[in-house]
Amino acid sequence: MKEFKHIIQDPVGIHARPAGFLAKEIKKYQSAVTIVKGDKSCKATSVIQLMGMGIVQGDEVIVRVEGEDEEACAAAVEKYMGENL
Amino acid sequence: MIVATGTKISDGIAIGRIRILKEHKYEISYSRTEDKEGELARLEYARSEVQKRQRILYEKAMESAGEEGAAIFEAHELMLEDEELIDPCKELILQRGYKAEYAIWSGFDKTAQMFREMENPYLRERSVDIGELKNALLDVLSGWEVEEESDEEPYILVAKDLTPSETVRLDQKILLGIVTQEGSSNSHTAILAKSMNLPALIRCKEIDKEWEGKIAILDGEHSCIYIDPEAQFLKEMTAKRDERQKQEALLSLLKGKENKTLDGKTIKVCANIGDPSEIEDVLENDADGVGLFRSELLYLNSETEPSEEEQFQAYKRVAQALAPKQVIIRTCDIGADKSVSYMRIRPEENPALGCRGIRLCLTRKDFFKRQLRAILRASVYGNLGIMFPMIVSSKEVRECNALLAECRRELEEEGVAAGQMLTGVMIETPAAALCADELASEVDFFSIGTNDLIQYTCAIDRQNADLEDFLDPYHPALIKLIQMTVEAGHRHNIQVGICGELGSDPMLTEMFLKMGVDELSVNPGSVLPLRKKIRSIDITGTQSKE
Numbered sequence: 001m002k003e004f005k006h007i008i009q010d011p012v013g014i015h016a017r018p019a020g021f022l023a024k025e026i027k028k029y030q031s032a033v034t035i036v037k038g039d040k041s042c043k044a045t046s047v048i049q050l051m052g053m054g055i056v057q058g059d060e061v062i063v064r065v066e067g068e069d070e071e072a073c074a075a076a077v078e079k080y081m082g083e084n085l
Numbered sequence: 086m087i088v089a090t091g092t093k094i095s096d097g098i099a100i101g102r103i104r105i106l107k108e109h110k111y112e113i114s115y116s117r118t119e120d121k122e123g124e125l126a127r128l129e130y131a132r133s134e135v136q137k138r139q140r141i142l143y144e145k146a147m148e149s150a151g152e153e154g155a156a157i158f159e160a161h162e163l164m165l166e167d168e169e170l171i172d173p174c175k176e177l178i179l180q181r182g183y184k185a186e187y188a189i190w191s192g193f194d195k196t197a198q199m200f201r202e203m204e205n206p207y208l209r210e211r212s213v214d215i216g217e218l219k220n221a222l223l224d225v226l227s228g229w230e231v232e233e234e235s236d237e238e239p240y241i242l243v244a245k246d247l248t249p250s251e252t253v254r255l256d257q258k259i260l261l262g263i264v265t266q267e268g269s270s271n272s273h274t275a276i277l278a279k280s281m282n283l284p285a286l287i288r289c290k291e292i293d294k295e296w297e298g299k300i301a302i303l304d305g306e307h308s309c310i311y312i313d314p315e316a317q318f319l320k321e322m323t324a325k326r327d328e329r330q331k332q333e334a335l336l337s338l339l340k341g342k343e344n345k346t347l348d349g350k351t352i353k354v355c356a357n358i359g360d361p362s363e364i365e366d367v368l369e370n371d372a373d374g375v376g377l378f379r380s381e382l383l384y385l386n387s388e389t390e391p392s393e394e395e396q397f398q399a400y401k402r403v404a405q406a407l408a409p410k411q412v413i414i415r416t417c418d419i420g421a422d423k424s425v426s427y428m429r430i431r432p433e434e435n436p437a438l439g440c441r442g443i444r445l446c447l448t449r450k451d452f453f454k455r456q457l458r459a460i461l462r463a464s465v466y467g468n469l470g471i472m473f474p475m476i477v478s479s480k481e482v483r484e485c486n487a488l489l490a491e492c493r494r495e496l497e498e499e500g501v502a503a504g505q506m507l508t509g510v511m512i513e514t515p516a517a518a519l520c521a522d523e524l525a526s527e528v529d530f531f532s533i534g535t536n537d538l539i540q541y542t543c544a545i546d547r548q549n550a551d552l553e554d555f556l557d558p559y560h561p562a563l564i565k566l567i568q569m570t571v572e573a574g575h576r577h578n579i580q581v582g583i584c585g586e587l588g589s590d591p592m593l594t595e596m597f598l599k600m601g602v603d604e605l606s607v608n609p610g611s612v613l614p615l616r617k618k619i620r621s622i623d624i625t626g627t628q629s630k631e
Contacts, residue, residue, distance in 0.1 A: 012207045013205060013207070013208070015208075015211075016160035016161075016164055016211065017156055019163070020159075020160060020162075020163025020164065020166065020167075021163070023163070023166065023167065024163075024166075045167075046169040047163055047164050047166070047167040047169075047170075048164065048167050048169040048170050048196060049167075049169050051200070051208055051211060052199055052200075052203075054205055054208060056205055
């Protein structure tokens with residue numbers, strides 16, 4: 001399992017479009033990606049769940065990537081989040 | 086040429102093509118089915134079809150509105166991609182055997198509810214997106230086609246009925262006039278049309294689908310609309326419309342001139358508005374300020390309760406734009422007749438006599454305090470006043486004043502600035518008019534709301550179009566109550582204004598001024614005609630007319 005931390009930069013937190021593209025990015029890989037904030041967590045492939053977490057600017061989230069191609073997947077997710085969220 | 090008659094809202098003339106507002110109501114069947122696979126397939130079909138349509142809208146919007154405006158359609162497309170949104174619907178089909186329509190209706194509503202309950206205002210607004218996607222899916226299943234909007238061409242809107250929020254959302258730049266089949270001349274929509282200075286015809290029973298796209302003349306003066314007019318008549322009416330517009334331009338010459346009667350008394354003429362977007366109309370018509378800011382439109386136009394911050398921004402915008410002119414904000418006057426889903430107001434047998442206005446606010450103090458805090462904060466940025474609607478006793482006024490003081494104290498403790506402002510009450514119930522002396526000692530001003538005052542005095546529902554013949558706007562009882570209010574106010578040295586529809590009736594202006602009314606607040610479009618009238622009046626009869 002790969003894990004990294006990310007602080008949300010976007011002024012409106014995680015919203016529909018970047019979340020949707022994140023989901024599309026992840027679906028290219030086999031691995032499962034989980035986003036954790038405090039005691040809540042969700043599948044990163046679900047736009048609805050991700051928005052339902054109520055993540056706002058400045059929140060620190062933990063991203064967990066698990067699967068056969070977790071190395072490549074984690075790298076792609078980290079890059080995408082760094083640039084867009 | 087076809088002629089259809091109705092009840093006019095204003096004298097204006099509009100000439101243009103008709104666009105009929107399509108009603109689309111969904112009939113959701115609760116019936117169950119054995120063909121679960123078939124319903125699942127319909128669900129998936131609707132889903133992919135809506136995704137396709139959102140993509141087309143996205144591309145279209147990219148051309149006309151650019152990236153920022155188009156983003157929402159792409160977000161919709163991506164949201165539909167999410168199984169989390171669709172799974173609850175699938176479950177309703179698989180486990181309960183519902184048809185796809187009900188499954189979508191109920192499943193999406195659950196998700197929308199989750200968003201509605203979120204803290205973050207951005208995410209709360211996403212419940213609207215879920216609702217739109219739900220409707221788009223249901224449109225596909227019902228075979229309903231969204232019409233291509235011919236955005237740019239001005240049009241006359243024809244509709245069965247319009248809600249206040251629908252009316253406000255119409256693009257005023259290309260809206261020439263409104264014709265509705267229902268409504269009454271005192272309905273909120275009619276009042277809004279008047280304040281937007283739009284030619285409007287209501288209770289036009291003969292509305293016909295065949296009118297779509299046809300050239301029409303809406304003739305306010307004669308309370309009718311002509312469909313497919315002959316060329317000669319069209320020419321005459323166009324000339325008449327242009328003449329009216331010229332007259333209006335002449336009225337505009339009054340701008341900047343003092344508002345004095347022939348014998349030299351200055352009368353304040355203010356405007357009634359409901360939305361910060363009307364600031365321009367106030368300035369354009371050179372009103373002395375805003376005598377009535379109907380704050381409830383902020384609530385009615387929102388899918389979720391506007392937060393203290395959102396309200397603060399709206400009030401601040403008006404206060405700043407109009408300073409040093411005074412803006413009087415009427416606290417939220419909603420109830421079962423002007424209701425919004427998020428308020429969860431129970432339907433009532435008698436909404437006009439029910440939990441509305443100040444009664445609702447004093448029942449839901451936290452809700453009320455959010456508004457009071459927002460107004461107090463905004464008052465730092467201009468000249469704000471506050472007034473309370475639907476007052477019947479001085480006990481209520483004391484309670485409001487105490488809450489206002491409490492909010493002020495809390496803000497002070499938080500180190501947040503709050504400005505000074507005058508407080509007043511609406512006199513719109515016979516009880517308030519009869520007890521005006523007692524009320525006057527609690528406040529700085531009175532504002533007489535003639536629309537409700539006449540409804541409560543004559544016990545006539547002003548929303549009921551069938552009763553219009555019984556409603557005498559000049560009823561002597563109403564005139565007496567107005568007079569009593571003015572006298573009581575002046576005994577206590579407070580100002581008395583009129584902010585109801587009667588304030589703009591030129592037949593009554595002279596009487597009101599003779600009674601001693603200090604201020605008239607009318608729709609922005611009526612400000613200049615009223616000023617013209619005031620300048621022709623001699624209150625004391627000491628100035629010989631030329």
